Amino acid sequence: xxxxxxxxxxxxxxxxxxxxxLARAITLVESGRADHRQAALALxxxxxxxxxxxxxxxxxxxxLSGTPGVGKSTFIESFGLMLTAQGLRVAVLAVDPSSxxxxxxxxxxxxxxxxxxxxxxxxxxxxxxxxQMGGVARRTREAVALCEAAGFDVVLIETVGVGQSETxxxxxCDLFILLLAPAGGDELQGVKRGIMExxxxxxxxxxxxxxxxxxxxxxxxxxxALQLLRRRPQDPQGFPKALCVSATTGAGLGAAxxxxxxxxxxxxxxxxxxxxxxxxxxxxxxxxxxxxxLAALHHGSARDRLDALGxxxxxxxxxxxxxxxxMLASLA
Amino acid sequence: xxxxxxxxxxxxxxxxxxxxxLARAITLVESGRADHRQAALALxxxxxxxxxxxxxxxxxxxxLSGTPGVGKSTFIESFGLMLTAQGLRVAVLAVDPSSxxxxxxxxxxxxxxxxxxxxxxxxxxxxxxxxQMGGVARRTREAVALCEAAGFDVVLIETVGVGQSETxxxxxCDLFILLLAPAGGDELQGVKRGIMExxxxxxxxxxxxxxxxxxxxxxxxxxxALQLLRRRPQDPQGFPKALCVSATTGAGLGAAxxxxxxxxxxxxxxxxxxxxxxxxxxxxxxxxxxxxxLAALHHGSARDRLDALGxxxxxxxxxxxxxxxxMLASLA
Numbered sequence: 001x002x003x004x005x006x007x008x009x010x011x012x013x014x015x016x017x018x019x020x021x022l023a024r025a026i027t028l029v030e031s032g033r034a035d036h037r038q039a040a041l042a043l044x045x046x047x048x049x050x051x052x053x054x055x056x057x058x059x060x061x062x063x064l065s066g067t068p069g070v071g072k073s074t075f076i077e078s079f080g081l082m083l084t085a086q087g088l089r090v091a092v093l094a095v096d097p098s099s100x101x102x103x104x105x106x107x108x109x110x111x112x113x114x115x116x117x118x119x120x121x122x123x124x125x126x127x128x129x130x131x132q133m134g135g136v137a138r139r140t141r142e143a144v145a146l147c148e149a150a151g152f153d154v155v156l157i158e159t160v161g162v163g164q165s166e167t168x169x170x171x172x173c174d175l176f177i178l179l180l181a182p183a184g185g186d187e188l189q190g191v192k193r194g195i196m197e198x199x200x201x202x203x204x205x206x207x208x209x210x211x212x213x214x215x216x217x218x219x220x221x222x223x224x225a226l227q228l229l230r231r232r233p234q235d236p237q238g239f240p241k242a243l244c245v246s247a248t249t250g251a252g253l254g255a256a257x258x259x260x261x262x263x264x265x266x267x268x269x270x271x272x273x274x275x276x277x278x279x280x281x282x283x284x285x286x287x288x289x290x291x292x293x294l295a296a297l298h299h300g301s302a303r304d305r306l307d308a309l310g311x312x313x314x315x316x317x318x319x320x321x322x323x324x325x326x327m328l329a330s331l332a
Numbered sequence: 333x334x335x336x337x338x339x340x341x342x343x344x345x346x347x348x349x350x351x352x353x354l355a356r357a358i359t360l361v362e363s364g365r366a367d368h369r370q371a372a373l374a375l376x377x378x379x380x381x382x383x384x385x386x387x388x389x390x391x392x393x394x395x396l397s398g399t400p401g402v403g404k405s406t407f408i409e410s411f412g413l414m415l416t417a418q419g420l421r422v423a424v425l426a427v428d429p430s431s432x433x434x435x436x437x438x439x440x441x442x443x444x445x446x447x448x449x450x451x452x453x454x455x456x457x458x459x460x461x462x463x464q465m466g467g468v469a470r471r472t473r474e475a476v477a478l479c480e481a482a483g484f485d486v487v488l489i490e491t492v493g494v495g496q497s498e499t500x501x502x503x504x505c506d507l508f509i510l511l512l513a514p515a516g517g518d519e520l521q522g523v524k525r526g527i528m529e530x531x532x533x534x535x536x537x538x539x540x541x542x543x544x545x546x547x548x549x550x551x552x553x554x555x556x557a558l559q560l561l562r563r564r565p566q567d568p569q570g571f572p573k574a575l576c577v578s579a580t581t582g583a584g585l586g587a588a589x590x591x592x593x594x595x596x597x598x599x600x601x602x603x604x605x606x607x608x609x610x611x612x613x614x615x616x617x618x619x620x621x622x623x624x625x626l627a628a629l630h631h632g633s634a635r636d637r638l639d640a641l642g643x644x645x646x647x648x649x650x651x652x653x654x655x656x657x658x659m660l661a662s663l664a
Contacts, residue, residue: 041653048651278646285645286629286638288656293625293663297618306618313617314610319380321373324620331625 007039011046015054017089017151019123026125029142044142047149054149059091060264061144061155063173065166065195070181071205073112075247076156080113082253083154084121091147092116094127095140095159095169123152137168138291141284144172170198171283174273175260178202180222182214197229200240200263203256207244219244234272239263305330339371343378347386349421349483351455358457361474376474379481386481391423392596393476393487395505397498397527402513403537405444407579408488412445414585415486416453423479424448426459427472427491427501455484469500470623473616476504502530503615506605507592510534512554514546529561532572532595535588539576551576566604571595637662 010028013021029040047054066072080090092113116122125143127136140157147155157173159165170176178199180191202222207215222242229240243259245252267273297306309327312318318326342360345353361372379386398404412422424445448454457475459468472489479487489505491497502508510531512523534554539547554574561572575591577584599605629638641659644650650658 044653045651278648281645281648281652282642285642285652285655285659288652289629289638289659290626292656292660293629294622296660296664297621297625306621310614310617313613316610316613319377320613320617320620321376323617324624327617327621328624328628332628 007042007046011043011052011054014043014047014146014150015052019150022123022146022150023125025146026143029146030139040142044145048145052149054151057148057151059144059148059152059155060175060260061148061157061173062260063157063159063166063169063176064179065159065169065176065198066179066205067160070179071247072158072179075179075203075205075245076158077113077116078247078250079253079257080116080122080156081119082250082257084116084119087121088153089121089123089151090116090154090156091123091125091150091152092156092158093125093140093143093147095136095157095165123147123150136165137171137284137287140168141172166195166198171280174264174267174276175200177260180204180218182206182211182218196225199226200235201256201259202226202240202242203245203252204242205245205247208246208249208251212244215244234267234276236263236266236270302331339374339378343375343384343386346375346379346478346482347384351482354455354478354482355457357478358475361478362471372474376477380477384481386483389480389483391476391480391484391487392507392592393480393489393505394592395489395491395498395501395508396511397491397501397508397530398511398537399492402511403579404490404511407511407535407537407577408490409445409448410579410582411585411589412448412454412488413451414582414589416448416451419453420485421453421455421483422448422451422486422488423455423457423482423484424488424490425457425472425475425479427468427489427497455479455482468497469503469616469619472500473504498527498530503612506596506599506608507532509592512536512550514538514543514550528557531558532567533588533591534558534572534574535577535584536574537577537579540578540581540583544576547576566599566608568595568598568602634663 010021010025014025025040025043028036028043031037031040046052049055064072064076066075076092080092083090113124117124144155144157157169159169176198178191178195178201180202182204202219204215204219204222207219219242226240226242232240241259243252243256245256247253264273267276296302305327309318309323313320313323342353342357346357357372357375360368360375363369363372378384381387396404396408398407408424412424415422445456449456476487476489489501491501508530510523510527510533512534514536534551536547536551536554539551551574558572558574564572573591575584575588577588579585596605599608628634637659641650641655645652645655
């Protein structure tokens with residue numbers, strides 16, 4: 001009973017846009033404890049259910065990818081402050097699969113975005129330090145949903161440039177932005193084609209001072225490369241496109257934001273926004289089913305059976321194929 | 333009855349080392365047809381079962397990774413010919429996940445290894461053009477088992493430098509070789525740490541003519557980098573190590589082979605060979621179970637249910653989490 005009241009309070013706090021309530025709610029969805037999981041699902045249900053003020057709220061979800069060194073934190077700081085100055089509320093989340101190994105966190109140090117983290121219209125959430133990719137995806141997805149319920153206008157989902165996490169972010173966001181540093185033309189190959197194909201807008205950062213000419217060349221190179229990609233139905237004329245920005249001087253940030261808004265508006269009008277979100281929901285449904293199926297292997301009698309058959313395989317008394325067939329038959 | 337005789341004939345052909353029978357057997361394990369799968373499992377069981385001449389045969393399985401341009405085909409050609417000249421029988425297989433998309437095949441063109449492909453002691457098998465990663469892993473694993481049953485002394489498993497396929501190959505081989513081209517010192521970062529950690533021996537190719545000094549520097553750089561890695565129990569003193577070779581002149585190939593043999597012998601004596609193979613068998617058992625579980629989602633009533641729930645998620649009448657919970661409950 002106390003728990004129910006507590007859950008209702010937390011939901012009300014999140015729906016009212018209270019940042020402390022939001023932080024507590026995210027901690028709840030990140031928890032591995034079974035009772036916390038139940039409470040997290042109840043909270044999400046409450047916020048999205050009929051009668052909730054928060055139901056149906058949608059933020060513009062922007063995925064932001066870029067390898068270390070391209071100036072991602074500085075970009076988020078400048079871009080975020082520009083948006084909050086316009087009265088918009090901005091949340092920043094991180095997807096960092098590598099933190100699972102290093103124990104570190106790409107957003108662990110909020111001082112990287114000192115001003116933004118003190119801005120009352122902003123909410124910055126570091127990546128949790130312990131999680132597997134499946135867990136990271138679920139946690140981030142639910143954190144995004146909580147930020148939307150809390151009425152944030154823009155949710156920035158940051159990731160580092162390693163294949164798998166980009167895929168997760170692409171399935172979470174409405175727009176996918178690739179942030180690059182100025183480089184020699186032949187470094188074009190450093191960006192994987194798959195990541196290029198996800199990008200809606202490529203931003204070449206550090207277009208200031210002595211690096212500006214290089215940034216313009218890099219932008220032109222990528223603009224050319226983007227034209228070689230297959231046309232996607234979700235793009236209006238001229239997209240995907242490449243632009244120059246400087247997170248340090250702020251140059252180009254306004255133009256980049258205008259492009260993002262224009263693309264988002266076009267997709268909303270043409271129905272691509274809704275169909276993308278519907279497709280993402282279907283993806284996450286199937287992913288949850290897959291994760292749940294695999295997780296069940298490591299509990300109760302299935303786990304005992306897996307261990308017993310695994311021991312026979314290790315001992316050489318059963319081939320992997322025969323053992324797998326036996327395991328699958330026992331589960332069917 | 334005809335099928336049984338045929339299966340027995342095929343098993344006998346493989347066990348006798350007949351290359352055409354081996355090629356037919358690999359085609360069988362690559363097939364997606366259900367009756368072929370049954371026949372493939374029967375064939376593998378026959379070859380590995382008691383009473384089979386082929387039972388217990390072990391090749392030295394060498395995983396070979398290297399990005400395009402390092403001279404992998406030339407290396408395989410020279411290295412393979414050196415081994416066959418010593419009377420050894422050599423099989424070459426490829427793991428190429430990208431071929432699933434491009435429809436191409438890294439070993440599709442046997443003319444890349446013209447002499448080796450005509451050598452009666454060699455067997456070269458291109459990567460199948462259509463497969464998903466799970467399918468590639470199974471197909472390659474079974475093809476390796478068939479090559480062993482056919483009495484090959486060395487099985488080379490080639491892959492390109494993209495993370496996921498390296499992991500598959502590392503779980504299939506006794507030794508993992510990383511082939512590199514000479515490069516500037518700062519290109520060291522181009523090799524992912526995870527792949528470095530898999531390597532038993534790093535070979536810097538093209539150590540001939542004007543590139544030799546660069547190759548020696550690259551070798552020294554990698555030798556230094558390898559020393560920074562955590563010591564692994566499966567390595568004797570001095571391993572993992574970096575060497576220079578030239579696939580064109582043949583320089584260093586004999587020394588590289590001697591190091592491979594010495595490492596393999598040490599691992600056999602110390603039990604690391606057997607425990608690695610046992611661990612791999614356990615890995616493949618669990619992987620087969622996982623693939624089987626996930627595949628079952630897309631058949632029969634499970635598929636219908638997945639589609640029905642997925643449609644409700646797309647329509648917005650059910651959240652992904654609630655739909656997943658319902659799906660999982662129906663499977664339990």
